[in-house]
Amino acid sequence: MSHPRQRDSYRHFTTIATRWHDNDVYGHVNNVVYYSFFDTAVNRLLIERGGLDIHHGPVIGLVVNSSCDYFAPIAFPQLIEVGLSVTRLGNSSVSYQLAVFADGHDLASALGRFVHVFVDRHDRRSVPIPEALRGALNKWLCDGLSSPNKELQT
Template sequence: MSGYAQLKERRREDYTYILDYRTRWSDNDMYDHMNNSIYNFLYDSVINTYLMENCGLDPPNGSQYGMVVHSHNDYFSSISFPACTELALRVNKIGNSSVTYEIALFEKGIERVKSVGEFIQVFVDRKTGRPNAAGMQTSLREGLERILVKAPTSKL
């Protein structure tokens, strides 16, 4: 099964952290569905909510912050106001200073996923804007590891 086909089959149970979001009238565009720019806004919001609630991120005062260096989204079906959404988050990979997130958007009461996106963040030093040689802070790493998807082990 291709990567796109696998993403289209995502279910809520594939994710560890879920955040509810009520769409707003202003989220719709002239085609009467949520504008694609809103998806990135929501993905950024669920990631930062998780980081603040579970990883000790303190955006205005912390010594590190996550800079998005890559993002993309696959759309499977539309959603529009006044729908309620569930933003589902997991971590697919953690590097020394980087993290790869996968975010899915579901509509409450609807089983099929509406979209799946990917964000890659690099945690940088606030003073220099560059990755810290020691990597991301321990509290960040430990929090992100809690929602890291482990690759299945083969039984040979």
């Protein structure tokens, strides 16, 4: 079982540049910005590798649950990498484990969890994950991550 703060626990990485306005008055990236990092990493992957058409496709993903645990600060102008693994793949939903790594570090500065439910674009009712997208998500499925809540003491 892998420790969720370790870089090798993740199947995919997205590099993101922090921006000047990501910092707060305390000189580090504000906590709410981490959710934007997670959203960017997940959706970039779904669009680029899963074929999700966010503008015209019949199915869209809505975030129904998210959380983040913070361990170490990051600040502009650092580059970060967001690691992503799929931890659960259901009929219409998918759960992701995410981690923010400061450039060059192997231990995560923050851990996040995201749950997407895929819905019909027009009536917003849940629908099965399209097969092409499901195939892509299966590539990032990893059931070996331990619960981050157990790891908060480290």
